[in-house]
Amino acid sequence: MFTPEQIAQFSELDYAIYDYVMKHPNEVAYMRIRELAEAVHVSPPTVLRFCKKVGCEGFSEFKAKWKLYLRETKQTAIISSQETLREFFERTLTADYERTILDAAAAIARADHVIFVGSGSSGILAEYGSRYFSAFQKFSVYIKDPFFPIYGHYFHNCAVIALSVSGETSYTLAQVHRFKENGGTIISITNRKHCTLANISDYNLTYYATPERIGQTNVTTQLPVVYLLERLAKEMYRLLGRKTETIGKDSSPTV
Template sequence: MQSSSLLNQIRQQFAALRKSEQKVASYVLKHPSEAIHLSIADLALATEVSEPTVVRFCRAIGCKGFQDFKLQLAQNLAQNSNFGAYRIQQTYTPATLETVFDNTIESLLKAKNTVSAAIAEQAIIRLANSERVEFYGFGASGIVAQDAQHKLFRLIKHCAAYTDPHMQAMSAATLGPDDTVVVISQTGRTDALLQTTQLVKQASAKVIGLCPEQSPLALLADWVLDIGIQEDTDRYTPLLSRIAHLVVIDMLAMGVALTKEPGINNQLKQIKENLRKLRLNKKEK
């Protein structure tokens, strides 16, 4: 069942539901935005039914269980929302923490559906065969760039991350046709980042963009991993896009590691051995 049809599905199956399940259905149809913030116990209390009844209701409308129902409902409401699955409330409530988890799950599902597997494979092959790989980003995207460098430096001989426009400009001047830059941006519209990306292109290096499709940055990139997650950055630092970017970086790192096997295995074993020497033995205190 598609998430966009969940509320219609409830309306269509309403008459076929048990009377106790209809209580849950009525509440969800009248208060969908509130329902996604409730635990199964809270929803059971609000509708004056038992928790097993809530589970039966979820399965009756085609969901695997309560969590799947909440995720489907969040996706349904996301079509009319400006900021991810649904907005975090103005004040803290016990549901706030669960909302963060649900929003993050929703953002990862969106990224999974928008990132092209074929383009990701091409990007992985390019990274695995590049002489140098560098990561550019500002702000929260700069932190993702640093994490990417931490993941990839064990797999690629020359790997660096730059989060300052001056350092990026100097880096771009030293690149060549065998080098690749991964440019990370939540909006794909940061002017300074666009300028340094143009310098990379002028140096004949290749660009992999982690950004929204059809953004100015995407138009400059050779490969685009489409991550177009909208969120309320006026009130909060980017939460959802950062997690999605990190997961895509993990995907790229895993792909590079598998592509470079078995030659990379000895290097990784040596790194693990060096790290083991830095740890205390269990007998030591």
């Protein structure tokens, strides 16, 4: 509702109004301009000037925007973790979904190394994924810098695991595009099937979690992402183990 730029331009009286509004949000939503002015000990014209500084033509528009802001920031009911996982497995326990997981794991097993990308909470999980895959003997790194230079043969035979809830994060899309230009295999994990990241990926795993927000913050669960990362790592390790066994048998001496 109030931007840092707007707050920086407040006068001493504006700060007094701002402070009262923040401390009495529900009362202000139904006050008249004169009532607010009396509560803050300022004049109605001062309140009107305050409204114009925050992008409103008058006090009525300010109240309308304030009520909308309160509705958007109202804490909503949080879905339990058990319900989240139950929904995820119900939606994804299909033969096609299982095949995509196995195909993606095979692509990772064939790659020389794995590179994780993502930002925000997805970036935290990308860093976890790189550590987890490395524990399963596949060299993996997480590129945190969205402007990291990506070019050359080092990225030719790599598997890129891109994480994004929306699938529309600009920094992640830019990184994935550069990897794709250099011959990387793209595996994305998103919450929506119809998004840019899924469309440009070689393999996409969608977890279809119910979107959740508290105020302006996206708190959509990431439990399915953890499951998918660990499942991919273990399937990859199983495939690498089979490959090693096959090589061992082929190289055994004949009598």
